[in-house]
Amino acid sequence: MTVTLADVAARAQVSPATVSRVLNGNYPVAASTRERVLKAVDELDYVLNGPASALAAATSDLVGILVNDIADPFFGIMASAIQAEIGGPGGRAGGERLAVVCNTGGSPERELTYLTLLQRQRAAAVVLTGGAIEDAPHKAAMDAKLRKLADAGTRVVLCGRPPAPETGAIALTFDNRGGGQELTEHLIGLGHRRLGYIAGPQERTTTRHRLEGHRAALAAHGIEEDPRWTVHGRYDRRSGYEATLELLRRDASLTAVVAANDSVALGACAALRDSGLRIPQDVSVAGFDDLPFSIDAVPALTTVRLPLTEAGARAGRIAMGREEPPPGGIASVRGELMVRGSAAAPRD
Amino acid sequence: MTVTLADVAARAQVSPATVSRVLNGNYPVAASTRERVLKAVDELDYVLNGPASALAAATSDLVGILVNDIADPFFGIMASAIQAEIGGPGGRAGGERLAVVCNTGGSPERELTYLTLLQRQRAAAVVLTGGAIEDAPHKAAMDAKLRKLADAGTRVVLCGRPPAPETGAIALTFDNRGGGQELTEHLIGLGHRRLGYIAGPQERTTTRHRLEGHRAALAAHGIEEDPRWTVHGRYDRRSGYEATLELLRRDASLTAVVAANDSVALGACAALRDSGLRIPQDVSVAGFDDLPFSIDAVPALTTVRLPLTEAGARAGRIAMGREEPPPGGIASVRGELMVRGSAAAPRD
DNA sequence: CTCTACATAGAAAGCGCTTGCTGTCACGCT
DNA sequence: AGCGTGACAGCAAGCGCTTTCTATGTAGAG
Numbered sequence: 001m002t003v004t005l006a007d008v009a010a011r012a013q014v015s016p017a018t019v020s021r022v023l024n025g026n027y028p029v030a031a032s033t034r035e036r037v038l039k040a041v042d043e044l045d046y047v048l049n050g051p052a053s054a055l056a057a058a059t060s061d062l063v064g065i066l067v068n069d070i071a072d073p074f075f076g077i078m079a080s081a082i083q084a085e086i087g088g089p090g091g092r093a094g095g096e097r098l099a100v101v102c103n104t105g106g107s108p109e110r111e112l113t114y115l116t117l118l119q120r121q122r123a124a125a126v127v128l129t130g131g132a133i134e135d136a137p138h139k140a141a142m143d144a145k146l147r148k149l150a151d152a153g154t155r156v157v158l159c160g161r162p163p164a165p166e167t168g169a170i171a172l173t174f175d176n177r178g179g180g181q182e183l184t185e186h187l188i189g190l191g192h193r194r195l196g197y198i199a200g201p202q203e204r205t206t207t208r209h210r211l212e213g214h215r216a217a218l219a220a221h222g223i224e225e226d227p228r229w230t231v232h233g234r235y236d237r238r239s240g241y242e243a244t245l246e247l248l249r250r251d252a253s254l255t256a257v258v259a260a261n262d263s264v265a266l267g268a269c270a271a272l273r274d275s276g277l278r279i280p281q282d283v284s285v286a287g288f289d290d291l292p293f294s295i296d297a298v299p300a301l302t303t304v305r306l307p308l309t310e311a312g313a314r315a316g317r318i319a320m321g322r323e324e325p326p327p328g329g330i331a332s333v334r335g336e337l338m339v340r341g342s343a344a345a346p347r348d
Numbered sequence: 349m350t351v352t353l354a355d356v357a358a359r360a361q362v363s364p365a366t367v368s369r370v371l372n373g374n375y376p377v378a379a380s381t382r383e384r385v386l387k388a389v390d391e392l393d394y395v396l397n398g399p400a401s402a403l404a405a406a407t408s409d410l411v412g413i414l415v416n417d418i419a420d421p422f423f424g425i426m427a428s429a430i431q432a433e434i435g436g437p438g439g440r441a442g443g444e445r446l447a448v449v450c451n452t453g454g455s456p457e458r459e460l461t462y463l464t465l466l467q468r469q470r471a472a473a474v475v476l477t478g479g480a481i482e483d484a485p486h487k488a489a490m491d492a493k494l495r496k497l498a499d500a501g502t503r504v505v506l507c508g509r510p511p512a513p514e515t516g517a518i519a520l521t522f523d524n525r526g527g528g529q530e531l532t533e534h535l536i537g538l539g540h541r542r543l544g545y546i547a548g549p550q551e552r553t554t555t556r557h558r559l560e561g562h563r564a565a566l567a568a569h570g571i572e573e574d575p576r577w578t579v580h581g582r583y584d585r586r587s588g589y590e591a592t593l594e595l596l597r598r599d600a601s602l603t604a605v606v607a608a609n610d611s612v613a614l615g616a617c618a619a620l621r622d623s624g625l626r627i628p629q630d631v632s633v634a635g636f637d638d639l640p641f642s643i644d645a646v647p648a649l650t651t652v653r654l655p656l657t658e659a660g661a662r663a664g665r666i667a668m669g670r671e672e673p674p675p676g677g678i679a680s681v682r683g684e685l686m687v688r689g690s691a692a693a694p695r696d
Numbered sequence: 697c698t699c700t701a702c703a704t705a706g707a708a709a710g711c712g713c714t715t716g717c718t719g720t721c722a723c724g725c726t
Numbered sequence: 727a728g729c730g731t732g733a734c735a736g737c738a739a740g741c742g743c744t745t746t747c748t749a750t751g752t753a754g755a756g
Binding site: 002004005006016017020021024027048049051052053054055056057058 | 741742743744745
């Protein structure tokens with residue numbers, strides 16, 4: 001029924017070994033022979049059996065990409081960049097690798113399960129994006145898993161994730177703390193003293209680091225933080241909307257709202273507008289990430305740009321062994337403050 | 349070095365066959381034996397070899413998803429929905445399948461190459477999203493490929509793509525024409541008579557259908573279209589910005605701009621604002637797709653909502669054989685007009 | 697004109713798993 | 727006591743490819 005290497009070999013009057021060699025392009029094969037084989041391949045419409053190759057050669061052309069949610073442009077952009085670099089068709093790299101995108105939805109179990117699944121596939125490399133979950137047992141399990149993957153020859157790269165020392169994983173970490181601090185300092189510089197903060201979910205490194213940066217900025221300027229000024233939520237618009245309403249309820253005198261990311265910021269803007277407050281005249285708003293839509297918000301969002309595309313591309317190249325890992329296997333990627341219209345000096 | 353089934357078998361004092369059966373959970377195995385095997389698996393930290401299973405069983409747990417660009421939420425949302433349904437860890441379906449996301453970038457060659465790669469992996473199913481390219485030779489090549497995939501037992505589903513009769517592929521088509529028509533009729537109803545149209549790239553079914561809908565609406569209301577009112581571009585913000593400037597240059601009396609999609613519409617808004625025009629007082633703007641950010645534009649975008657999540661989920665279920673395909677293998681998915689602030693009656 | 701060396705091609709041994717078929721018991725009927 | 731009948735477990739034959747090692751033909755080298 002299905003055409004196999006042997007069929008091609010028979011038709012081209014050569015041995016299966018030769019066909020394999022023509023197809024894999026290593027090992028010398030006489031031009032005339034190669035041609036005959038290629039012709040047979042074409043005539044029979046032969047397609048290599050991936051699993052069989054993978055088994056025999058003990059290699060795989062699958063690369064895993066772990067994301068929280070691929071529908072979120074934050075992850076989509078990184079995934080796209082990684083994918084472009086791992087060299088699917090059209091990519092520079094020779095091999096034609098396939099990207100396996102795994103939506104963990106932020107769930108520890110799924111994260112682990114996906115890693116096992118990728119290990120089962122003997123993935124050539126795995127790139128983990130997004131913040132890590134701060135739960136000791138889970139972190140230990142993850143580290144063990146990453147270690148095992150690395151030991152099995154799978155290149156592991158963390159993109160926008162804190163390093164995992166001793167696991168053999170290369171880390172490209174976003175400087176969320178620094179970015180958060182710079183952003184809040186900008187607001188303080190504008191004259192704000194009462195700033196609400198909409199944080200992401202608890203127990204996530206990204207959430208904690210951004211919040212720490214924010215607090216460091218407050219502390220550096222001698223601003224005492226009111227616990228009521230911080231609300232935790234999810235990294236989405238809806239959450240931003242609700243959290244903002246909550247903040248307003250707790251302290252209507254807030255002059256600025258700093259959001260965990262741009263989506264949350266957009267939700268905050270909507271909530272403020274719905275509450276009859278003008279941005280930035282009544283309340284300033286700031287986001288984080290600088291996703292493409294942030295510049296189209298009105299007023300445009302003041303935020304911290306994370307070089308998602310660049311970082312993803314670099315992670316992809318490192319995963320493919322096409323770029324030298326950073327010294328020590330760890331690199332910190334800085335964000336850049338984007339000053340735009342959503343934040344201005346407070347009225348009073 | 350690496351642990352194999354045989355190692356587990358030896359340790360559990362059973363045959364490899366038994367271990368395999370325990371792991372695959374078909375075939376009866378005595379509880380005590382199963383336990384012994386599981387214990388050995390655990391102790392040896394054994395992970396099944398995917399390629400080997402795939403080869404032996406002639407099945408695969410890979411599902412391909414073809415998208416233009418996963419960084420674009422339009423595709424990201426569909427991919428996410430599909431992925432949730434094909435039953436990775438946490439999914440309802442028993443099997444743990446991995447989603448292979450392929451970025452074609454709209455290139456015909458890559459589309460075809462990726463299909464071959466998926467065929468090589470003996471993918472369990474393939475879902476193609478986004479519009480098709482209208483080039484006869486390419487369409488023929490695609491159809492032949494899809495046919496071959498289907499014949500090989502791979503379930504093929506088209507999500508938001510025109511049907512490909514005779515290929516065995518199930519099609520969930522978006523009614524772009526109907527949506528386009530409804531949208532433009534809404535604008536005409538508001539009193540617009542001079543409408544600019546920013547179309548997507550030529551030779552794409554999506555582009556053509558939306559444009560046809562627009563023109564049908566104009567025709568239905570006896571509005572003669574000026575050829576200068578249509579500009580083609582890409583499906584991105586930048587393109588929308590430039591095209592709008594071009595439209596304004598060609599005919600500054602336009603009272604409305606209809607964009608190929610929401611991203612283009614956002615670019616159009618920016619261009620209009622930068623030209624000193626107010627939305628919607630001076631010029632109305634309309635988009636298409638209703639991506640999440642569209643509601644946060646100011647004013648919120650009037651657009652046509654496409655049920656991306658629902659369609660993706662349905663495509664995923666059909667791909668998994670978990671839902672009956674629509675009668676005839678073809679279903680048309682309608683969009684819904686979202687009337688918001690970016691379109692209003694023209695001044696004059 | 698023989699000898700060595702190189703360039704190709706083939707034979708065959710797996711890679712690690714699944715599964716049809718063949719036992720082997722133990723049990724419950726008659 | 728004899729035997730059909732399940733319920734398990736094992737044997738062994740692949741699945742389709744890669745790759746090591748070996749064989750062969752040919753071309754310079756001496």
